[in-house]
Amino acid sequence: MIFFCEDCGEKNILAQTQLKNGKAVFRCTACHYMNSYAYPISKKNLKKIDQFFKDIQVSPEIIGSFLFHGKTGLLKNNMPDMLKESDLKVLGKTITNNYLIGCSQYPDINEMTLVIANKNMIAKMIDSNLTLIIVSKIFPLSKNILDKLDHLVSDNTGQNR
């Protein structure tokens, strides 16, 4: 993939190993500046997430799902209309913050579930800024959905459950 140096603007070609946790980390080949910045999720991966949301929405246990970006806010919204976008932003921010607080002390955390009333919100971080949230009537999710979720997350991060 091609990334541009933040200092001199030089074009740098990076290997997959230089992309970690949603960040491009590399020393510029021209000016030797050490770059480390978050890169946006690719359209291809966004399409995969979109398809995943459509696939799981047909299951009766699923209320909805959404994708939250720590800096840009709501990226995908597959939640019922009664929830305002502003509510989802607050929810997404709180869930993401909690996930990051947990990971700061226990880096092996790979999933978070918040239970409010009879709603189960299952969150997975795709990278350091991106959280995928599924709202379900039951917990745990069915094996079929869990397998699809694991497949999606490992495709994006290279991590396994």
Add this chain to the structure above:
Amino acid sequence: MATLKEFLRISKLTGVDQYLIVDHTAKVVAHDIKDPQKLAKIIFSCGQNCFAIGKTQFKYLIFSRKNRKNIFIFPVGNYYLGVVKSKTVDNFILADNIINFLKGLV
């Protein structure tokens, strides 16, 4: 109101590996953990965040870990209870056990 002695029976519940309770000022009230401060930070911060959005409807929060020693946070009045699950017990069994235990204390 339950006494602390009654509450400490929590360590005997099936699925409870370790526990910790913090008050509304983040002070650790009781625990059976080697490094309580590490867990106390999470229990207090995340407990407060979840209560802020869920109010009295907030039931619990689970952090799932690769080693399966998942961390649970429950609101208990003005306190937050943190529980580290035993590897061999399912999440929903532990959650049910704790919720029933807490109901029994009231």
